[in-house]
Amino acid sequence: MSADAGVNTRLAHVGHDPFSYHGFVNPPVVHASTVLFPDCRTMETRAQKYTYGTRGTPTTDALCEALDELEGSAGTIVVPSGLAAISVPFLAFLSAGDHALIVDSVYAPCRLFCNTMLRRLGVEIEYCDPEIGGGIESLMRPNTRLVHTEAPGSNTMEMQDIRAISEAAHRHGCVVTMDNTWATPLYFRPLDFGADISIHATTKYPSGHSDIIMGSVSANAKYWPQLHDAAITMGICGSPDDSYQILRGLRTMGVRLEHHQKSALEIARWLESRDDVARVLHPALPSFPGHEIWKRDFKGASGVFSFVLKVDDAGRFSKKAHALLDTLALFGLGYSWGGYESLAVPVNLSDRTIRKAPLDGPVIRLQIGLEDVADLKKDLEAGFAAAAAI
Numbered sequence: 312m313s314a315d316a317g318v319n320t321r322l323a324h325v326g327h328d329p330f331s332y333h334g335f336v337n338p339p340v341v342h343a344s345t346v347l348f349p350d351c352r353t354m355e356t357r358a359q360k361y362t363y364g365t366r367g368t369p370t371t372d373a374l375c376e377a378l379d380e381l382e383g384s385a386g387t388i389v390v391p392s393g394l395a396a397i398s399v400p401f402l403a404f405l406s407a408g409d410h411a412l413i414v415d416s417v418y419a420p421c422r423l424f425c426n427t428m429l430r431r432l433g434v435e436i437e438y439c440d441p442e443i444g445g446g447i448e449s450l451m452r453p454n455t456r457l458v459h460t461e462a463p464g465s466n467t468m469e470m471q472d473i474r475a476i477s478e479a480a481h482r483h484g485c486v487v488t489m490d491n492t493w494a495t496p497l498y499f500r501p502l503d504f505g506a507d508i509s510i511h512a513t514t515k516y517p518s519g520h521s522d523i524i525m526g527s528v529s530a531n532a533k534y535w536p537q538l539h540d541a542a543i544t545m546g547i548c549g550s551p552d553d554s555y556q557i558l559r560g561l562r563t564m565g566v567r568l569e570h571h572q573k574s575a576l577e578i579a580r581w582l583e584s585r586d587d588v589a590r591v592l593h594p595a596l597p598s599f600p601g602h603e604i605w606k607r608d609f610k611g612a613s614g615v616f617s618f619v620l621k622v623d624d625a626g627r628f629s630k631k632a633h634a635l636l637d638t639l640a641l642f643g644l645g646y647s648w649g650g651y652e653s654l655a656v657p658v659n660l661s662d663r664t665i666r667k668a669p670l671d672g673p674v675i676r677l678q679i680g681l682e683d684v685a686d687l688k689k690d691l692e693a694g695f696a697a698a699a700a701i
């Protein structure tokens with residue numbers, strides 16, 4: 312494959328050399344704990360590629376190699392969930408007495424992990440404004456060791472200047488991690504912008520079908536050995552069946568994302584034109600505060616965004632918001648995203664310490680699936696009518 316091959320070409324060919332396994336275009340699913348060695352010397356020196364099931368198989372390698380190619384990383388580990396793809400690198404790089412800076416609009420379960428286990432282990436956790444950019448330098452302490460970003464932020468979609476944050480963090484010897492689940496490596500490559508670690512809930516777009524829980528962590532050359540050691544030390548590994556399915560999902564991720572992107576933007580623009588919507592939080596809309604950063608750094612937008620409903624009963628349990636959501640038939644009420652089907656969620660921002668819930672109305676997050684836009688609009692239209700009737 313030539314170095315300048317297009318993204319869909321790369322997705323069709325990354326990760327497995329058919330002639331490494333009899334010409335089959337897909338890798339074998341290798342179920343394994345034990346791997347045999349031909350003799351004692353090979354065993355004692357571990358002088359062969361595979362040594363034990365937790366340390367990789369041809370199936371997990373095929374996926375990790377595909378992700379390395381897409382992320383431009385030196386090495387990738389696969390882990391049993393997207394949340395583990397956050398907790399494992401944090402445990403790899405943080406020690407008691409260290410200070411970590413986390414963007415306030417972070418994926419909520421990451422905050423729970425930080426506030427409970429990491430604090431219990433003696434790590435100082437501080438949340439920062441996601442739009443702080445290079446100003447993060449003022450929060451650096453002698454013991455700051457890790458900066459965690461997620462762009463756009465969960466639910467409220469704040470864009471982050473990853474290059475400016477990384478440069479400031481690196482001046483203080485910090486590792487920069489980024490949760491890149493929303494953009495996927497097709498629309499943003501964190502390592503190209505200075506981040507050291509790119510994290511994915513491959514549960515989302517790489518899976519694409521709402522039936523797999525898996526995560527990946529990709530590191531640059533500097534941090535790969537420490538990340539890899541942590542996964543081995545902790546006994547964290549991805550299953551062969553899930554790895555196979557995620558690699559299968561990657562083949563169509565480019566065409567799926569194009570559809571998610573186009574439909575989501577069409578619906579976002581339509582929502583923005585409505586009188587019963589206060590604001591639409593979508594980085595590709597020129598009205599969105601982080602739009603310039605998105606336009607400068609990202610190659611596209613996926614299918615998840617939020618909007619603020621204009622209501623006279625703002626707050627978490629707005630009756631109008633509930634009426635809207637309860638009326639939806641194509642949009643299911645469910646967590647996660649990245650699958651083929653549309654979803655809606657009433658957003659709970661009560662854990663925020665800096666980027667608090669907007670005061671102008673309840674926030675509703677949408678995942679725009681692969682359905683036809685006209686049908687999705689009709690569904691939302693019925694929801695808005697139900698809200699108006701309250």
Ligand SMILES: *Cc1c(COP(=O)(O)O)cnc(C)c1O
Nearest residue numbers: 392393394418492512514524525
């Ligand atoms: C869903 C999600 C995760 C966690 O993924 P799971 O596989 O559900 O544990 C992590 N980060 C972001 C941004 C997510 O949306």
